[in-house]
Amino acid sequence: MTVVSSVSVTVPATTANLGPGFDCIGAALTLYNEFKFANHNQAGVTITVTGLEAEQVKTDESNLLYQAFVKLYQHLGQTPPPVQIDIKLAVPLARGLGSSATAIVGGLVGANLLAGEPLTQSEIMELAIAMEGHPDNVVPALIGGCRLAASSDEGWEICDVPWHEDIVPVVAIPNFELSTQEARRVLPTQVSRADAIFNTAHLGLLLRGLETGRKDWLRAALQDKLHQPYRESLIQGYEAVKEAALAAGACGMVISGAGPTLLALTDTAHSETVVAAMSFAWQQQGISPVVRSLAIDTQGARSFC
Numbered sequence: 001m002t003v004v005s006s007v008s009v010t011v012p013a014t015t016a017n018l019g020p021g022f023d024c025i026g027a028a029l030t031l032y033n034e035f036k037f038a039n040h041n042q043a044g045v046t047i048t049v050t051g052l053e054a055e056q057v058k059t060d061e062s063n064l065l066y067q068a069f070v071k072l073y074q075h076l077g078q079t080p081p082p083v084q085i086d087i088k089l090a091v092p093l094a095r096g097l098g099s100s101a102t103a104i105v106g107g108l109v110g111a112n113l114l115a116g117e118p119l120t121q122s123e124i125m126e127l128a129i130a131m132e133g134h135p136d137n138v139v140p141a142l143i144g145g146c147r148l149a150a151s152s153d154e155g156w157e158i159c160d161v162p163w164h165e166d167i168v169p170v171v172a173i174p175n176f177e178l179s180t181q182e183a184r185r186v187l188p189t190q191v192s193r194a195d196a197i198f199n200t201a202h203l204g205l206l207l208r209g210l211e212t213g214r215k216d217w218l219r220a221a222l223q224d225k226l227h228q229p230y231r232e233s234l235i236q237g238y239e240a241v242k243e244a245a246l247a248a249g250a251c252g253m254v255i256s257g258a259g260p261t262l263l264a265l266t267d268t269a270h271s272e273t274v275v276a277a278m279s280f281a282w283q284q285q286g287i288s289p290v291v292r293s294l295a296i297d298t299q300g301a302r303s304f305c
């Protein structure tokens, strides 16, 4: 067992659902939070936070990253050691880009390394899914790529979803938050058979569209009946930004995770035009967005001792 006294963990942002894949598909993006853990001589936890929206993150024991750190030690039946945690944020909070998943994955991976790596990656994944409540952000945050997660009698089956190199994810991040809790509260507890069939078919088409890069399949696939119809009204300017993205050549636009970030899928030839169009459309609605074209992170959480 290798024992280290400090470790840094970098975790990517994620975009979940991709339209019809509610709660089961997500992709890691090239935007990262960084977490440093060091053994400390003062009891409990000391937390510093720098970077984007740093002032909004709690620095006491209720901090989600620290809760995940504690969870791993509880799972081992051990008392967590005193720790100094330094957080450097680049993933915006409560915007549908998996900020909570970065904290959960970062805390579990950091604790596992300080504890001498007693857990495997798939054991960490099970703990992360249990903490987050659904797999679509934490799985790609931990292992990278685009991933589909399906529950089985043994736990979770995780499968790699090939992502064609010409498909570019564009994220339009508004200057307002929408908590996942609030965006889940508006969802119905039951859906019709017609809506369930619609999503089953469109998720299948999405998987093939992502793999082949076929624009006609992606255009048809990026539709949903399970969550978006109930959430669109929570996102001011949704229709205008969608129209602008499609007019600029995007294959489609969906809500990233629980929102309010909007995700367009486009090709390399149109990505700059789509970025400009989404940005302009939201500004016209009085909203200041940050719009960026990103790539798929293929590595997931990485650590440096």
Ligand SMILES: Nc1ncnc2c1ncn2[C@@H]1O[C@H](COP(=O)(O)OP(=O)(O)OP(=O)(O)O)[C@@H](O)[C@H]1O
Pocket (backbone or CB within 6 Å): 014, 016, 033, 057, 058, 063, 064, 065, 087, 089, 092, 093, 094, 095, 096, 097, 098, 099, 100, 101, 102, 103, 137, 178, 179, 180, 181, 256, 257, 258, 259
């Ligand atoms: N680095 C962090 N350290 C501590 N807590 C964090 C960190 N990042 C996020 N959180 C907590 O997670 C909350 C946001 O979680 P929430 O699930 O609402 O949104 P999200 O994860 O950004 O979006 P989505 O799940 O839709 O992708 C923050 O308000 C904060 O309490």
Ligand SMILES: N[C@@H](CCO)C(=O)O
Pocket (backbone or CB within 6 Å): 016, 017, 022, 023, 024, 134, 136, 137, 180, 183, 184, 227, 257, 258
């Ligand atoms: N699948 C989740 C992602 C956000 O955590 C949702 O849409 O509520």
